Amino acid sequence: NVTIVTHSSGYIHCLYENATIDKSAYQYFVKRLKSYLSAGLDLAMFANFLRCNQNYQKYFQLCRDCHGHPQFLKAEVLFHYEHGSNFRIADATHEKLLAEVSDEDFVSYELPGRIRCDRLDEFLRKKKPDVRKPQGRAALKQVLDSVVPDARRLVDKLADFVHTEPRLPAAKKNYVTGKPIRISVEQTREEIIDYLQNLRQSNTTADLAFYAYRDMASCDWLPFVRAAVERNPVSLELTKSMPIDEA
Known part of the structure; x- marks a missing residue:
C-alpha cells in the first residue's frame, strides 16, 4: 500500500482529491514501479x-x-x-x-x-x-x-x-499546477534553505518541509499544539491546573 508519492513537481495522496505532482511524471512512476514489481517466468x-x-x-x-x-x-x-x-x-x-x-x-x-x-x-x-x-x-x-x-x-x-500489484493513489485526481522544486547538488545547505523559504508560498511540499523539520521560527504553532493535546493525553493531565497563558 502506497499512501503518498512525492516528486520535485509535487505530491499525490490517496486521501486528498487535489494533487500537485506532474501528471505525466506520476504516470511514468506507476509504469516503472509495476515493471519493477514483475518478474519473467523461467x-x-x-x-x-x-x-x-x-x-x-x-x-x-x-x-x-x-x-x-x-x-x-x-x-x-x-x-x-x-x-x-x-x-x-x-x-x-x-x-x-x-x-x-x-x-x-x-x-x-x-x-x-x-x-x-x-x-x-x-x-x-x-x-x-x-x-x-x-x-x-x-x-x-x-x-x-x-x-x-x-x-x-x-x-x-x-x-x-x-507479480506484485501495488496499491497506489488513484490517478484520477484534481491536478493543481505548482512551482516545482529545483535543487542542484552544487547548492550549499544555506542556499537550499533560502530557496525553499522563498518557494513556500507557491509549493505546499516546500512549506511542509519546514513543519517536518520543526522550524518553529517560521511555522504556525497551532498544528503542533493541537497534536500535543490530541495525540498525547498526558499533556492534558499535566497542564489541567495551569492557566491558559502558562500552559
Missing part, C-alpha cells in the same frame, strides 16, 4: 517458487544425463541438498549442485506422478506464458493438470509470486 523463477512453497516440490523431478543414460531425482531431495550448498537449482551452478548429490538418490527410471523440470523448462522457454493474463495461466495449468491436484491454485499462487 525455470529459475519457478524454482524460487517451489523453494518457498515446499508442498508442491513432490510433484516435480529433475533429469540428468549420465554417460548417455537418463537419471531422475526427486525435486525435494535436490532442494534438501541445495540448503547446505553454495550452488543453486536452475542457475549457472546447477550442474555443480547435481554433482554433490549421492548416486544413491538417483534412479534410472522416470518417476511416476511427477513433472520433469527439463520439459517444463522447454515449455517456459518456447511458450513464455504470462501468468498475469488468463491465457498464460490456462496454458500453464494445462501442463500441470495431469499431475498437480488443483493446478489452478498453484498457477494463481505463482502469478502472485512473480
Whole structure:
C-alpha cells in the first residue's frame, strides 16, 4: 500500500482529491514501479517458487544425463541438498549442485506422478506464458493438470509470486499546477534553505518541509499544539491546573 508519492513537481495522496505532482511524471512512476514489481517466468523463477512453497516440490523431478543414460531425482531431495550448498537449482551452478548429490538418490527410471523440470523448462522457454493474463495461466495449468491436484491454485499462487500489484493513489485526481522544486547538488545547505523559504508560498511540499523539520521560527504553532493535546493525553493531565497563558 502506497499512501503518498512525492516528486520535485509535487505530491499525490490517496486521501486528498487535489494533487500537485506532474501528471505525466506520476504516470511514468506507476509504469516503472509495476515493471519493477514483475518478474519473467523461467525455470529459475519457478524454482524460487517451489523453494518457498515446499508442498508442491513432490510433484516435480529433475533429469540428468549420465554417460548417455537418463537419471531422475526427486525435486525435494535436490532442494534438501541445495540448503547446505553454495550452488543453486536452475542457475549457472546447477550442474555443480547435481554433482554433490549421492548416486544413491538417483534412479534410472522416470518417476511416476511427477513433472520433469527439463520439459517444463522447454515449455517456459518456447511458450513464455504470462501468468498475469488468463491465457498464460490456462496454458500453464494445462501442463500441470495431469499431475498437480488443483493446478489452478498453484498457477494463481505463482502469478502472485512473480507479480506484485501495488496499491497506489488513484490517478484520477484534481491536478493543481505548482512551482516545482529545483535543487542542484552544487547548492550549499544555506542556499537550499533560502530557496525553499522563498518557494513556500507557491509549493505546499516546500512549506511542509519546514513543519517536518520543526522550524518553529517560521511555522504556525497551532498544528503542533493541537497534536500535543490530541495525540498525547498526558499533556492534558499535566497542564489541567495551569492557566491558559502558562500552559
